Each structure stands twice: as structure tokens, then as C-alpha cells.
Amino acid sequence: MLTHNTLDTLRHLKLTGMGDALEQQRAQPETHDLAFEERLALLVDREVLHRENRRLDRLLKAARLRVPACIEDIDYRHPRGLERSRMAALASSDWIRQSLNLCITGPTGCGKTWLACALGNQACRQGLSVRYLRVPRLFEQVRIAHGDGSYGRLMNQLLKTNLLILDDWGMQKITAQQRQDLMEVIEDRHGRGSTLIASQLPTEHWHDYIGSATLADAIMDRLLHGAHRLNLKGESLRKTNAQKTESVDPS
Incomplete structure (x- = not known):
């Protein structure tokens, strides 16, 4: 009893x-x-x-990570420019605690989203807050927030997130309003939170993607100054894995 x-x-x-x-x-x-x-x-x-x-x-x-990925499952055999020592340093999440940014660029299928989610998963395991958003989805959420009066709350949520992952950066042209909204998000987080950008678009083309010279300069300065960069190379992992599957197919 x-x-x-x-x-x-x-x-x-x-x-x-x-x-x-x-x-x-x-x-x-x-x-x-x-x-x-x-x-x-x-x-x-x-x-x-x-x-x-x-x-x-x-x-x-x-966090709503797009794919279930973890650092321990990284495939270093594929020649895409990943170094174990560098990934180990990023896996420590010290760059997030220091409010630094990370840019992952490379061609389609090289694992940018997977790596971003793996680093997001690792940050969660270390007690850090993470939020994954595709850039078009971010713009849609901000647009809705402008209309229903929740803009301040949304911006505060983004500000308080230790790591904001923005995927599919540079996939489509942005409007003047989206450009301004992006500036507000990046400016709010500058020095107070980390942003991880995953993009097919090389950083040298980001200025043209953003558009307005003044805002582009300001956004890129806040995103890239002191940021870590991973420039992935090589063929698509999806294509390579498909070829391996076909080679062992007994039919």
C-alpha cells in the first residue's frame, strides 16, 4: 500500500x-x-x-526536420568534399552557441538537405532549439502573419530559435516585399542566433538572387561574414545509389 x-x-x-x-x-x-x-x-x-x-x-x-538524419550516418565514401574533422567540429554545435552561420551549397542530390537536417538533429540532441523551413514556406508564413496580425509573434519565435535552417535558397525569384521580409528575419537574428542556408546556388550568385543592391549587400554581409561554408561537389547521391541498386539487381 x-x-x-x-x-x-x-x-x-x-x-x-x-x-x-x-x-x-x-x-x-x-x-x-x-x-x-x-x-x-x-x-x-x-x-x-x-x-x-x-x-x-x-x-x-x-524542429520539423525534413528528413530523419543524424551525424553518425554521414557517408564519407562518396567524393563530395566532406572532411571528417570539419564535420566533427560542426557536430559540436559550438558555431551555433557562438551565433555563427553555415552555408551549404552544391548541385542537386549531393545531400545538402540531409546534412542540414543531420546538423539540426545534432543540435536538438545537445538541447538547442531548431526550426527547419524551406524558403518559399518561410515567405508564405510571413505573408500570412502580415495579414492575420501574428507577424510580431512569428518574428519572435524565429528570433528565439537557436538554429534556423533555410532550405531551397535561391530556387525562385523573390518579390520586393519578400526581400524586405528576408532582411527583417536575417537582421533580427544577426549576432543572436545561427542560420543555416542550404542552396544549389553558389554564394557568388546570391547578390543577383536577392535583387536590390542595398538590401542584398546588407543581407549577404550578415549571412556570410564569419560564416562556415560547405561547398559540396560530385554527382548526385540519388543517381549513384540508383546505379548501385541496378548493378545488384538479379533480374
């Missing part, structure tokens, strides 16, 4: 991990031989792990 009351109290206090661990200890007679301090340590460790897992789940859900 006492144990049931304790379990109810633990769950009332939202100590779910400790409650689960206590039930597990009751079901495992070998833990009864442990000292009180040892059993208590196991309960506390379980609660810490439970909270870390819940936080990670919340961060990943909020």
Missing part, C-alpha cells in the same frame, strides 16, 4: 521517470540487495534520462 501511495505521489509531482524506475525495482528482486543510496541514485538517473528524452522529443517535434 505504501509503495502505491509513493507511486501516485511521484506521478502527481510529475516524476514519471522515478515512478517507472521504482516499479521496475519492485519487479527485479536483485535490486533489493542494493543499499538505499544506490537505489535512490538509480531512481534519480532514470528521472534525468526521462526528462532529457522528453525534451529531445519536444525539440525534434518543433
Whole structure:
């Protein structure tokens, strides 16, 4: 009876991990031989792990990463210019803590989105907030926010995000209003949050993509000054993988 009351109290206090661990200890007679301090340590460790897992789940859900990717699964065999030492440095997420930016450029299919999501996943695992958006989707959200009065709230959400991933940068021309909106997003985050740009468009063509010379200068200065850059090369990974599949097809 006492144990049931304790379990109810633990769950009332939202100590779910400790409650689960206590039930597990009751079901495992070998833990009864442990000292009180040892059993208590196991309960506390379980609660810490439970909270870390819940936080990670919340961060990943909020990030809305486009693909499930993680740093450990990076394929370095494909010749696209990836260096293990450099990826290890980026995987530390120190650049995010320092509010620096990262630009990943390269041809279609070389893994830009996958790498961006892998770095986003890694940041979430380190307790940092992440948000993934395709640039057209960002512009659409900002347009809607202008109309329904939620613009301030949206901009505040973007500002508070440790890492903002903007994918498909440079895929289509932008309007004067979108150019101004982009400037506001980048300016708000400058020095206060990290932005990861994934684009097929080489950085030397970004000025023409943005359009207005004055705004283009301002946006590029804030995005590229001191930023890390990954310029991927080589054939499409999708094409290479398809060829490998065909070569082992027994039909």
C-alpha cells in the first residue's frame, strides 16, 4: 500500500521517470540487495534520462526536420568534399552557441538537405532549439502573419530559435516585399542566433538572387561574414545509389 501511495505521489509531482524506475525495482528482486543510496541514485538517473528524452522529443517535434538524419550516418565514401574533422567540429554545435552561420551549397542530390537536417538533429540532441523551413514556406508564413496580425509573434519565435535552417535558397525569384521580409528575419537574428542556408546556388550568385543592391549587400554581409561554408561537389547521391541498386539487381 505504501509503495502505491509513493507511486501516485511521484506521478502527481510529475516524476514519471522515478515512478517507472521504482516499479521496475519492485519487479527485479536483485535490486533489493542494493543499499538505499544506490537505489535512490538509480531512481534519480532514470528521472534525468526521462526528462532529457522528453525534451529531445519536444525539440525534434518543433524542429520539423525534413528528413530523419543524424551525424553518425554521414557517408564519407562518396567524393563530395566532406572532411571528417570539419564535420566533427560542426557536430559540436559550438558555431551555433557562438551565433555563427553555415552555408551549404552544391548541385542537386549531393545531400545538402540531409546534412542540414543531420546538423539540426545534432543540435536538438545537445538541447538547442531548431526550426527547419524551406524558403518559399518561410515567405508564405510571413505573408500570412502580415495579414492575420501574428507577424510580431512569428518574428519572435524565429528570433528565439537557436538554429534556423533555410532550405531551397535561391530556387525562385523573390518579390520586393519578400526581400524586405528576408532582411527583417536575417537582421533580427544577426549576432543572436545561427542560420543555416542550404542552396544549389553558389554564394557568388546570391547578390543577383536577392535583387536590390542595398538590401542584398546588407543581407549577404550578415549571412556570410564569419560564416562556415560547405561547398559540396560530385554527382548526385540519388543517381549513384540508383546505379548501385541496378548493378545488384538479379533480374
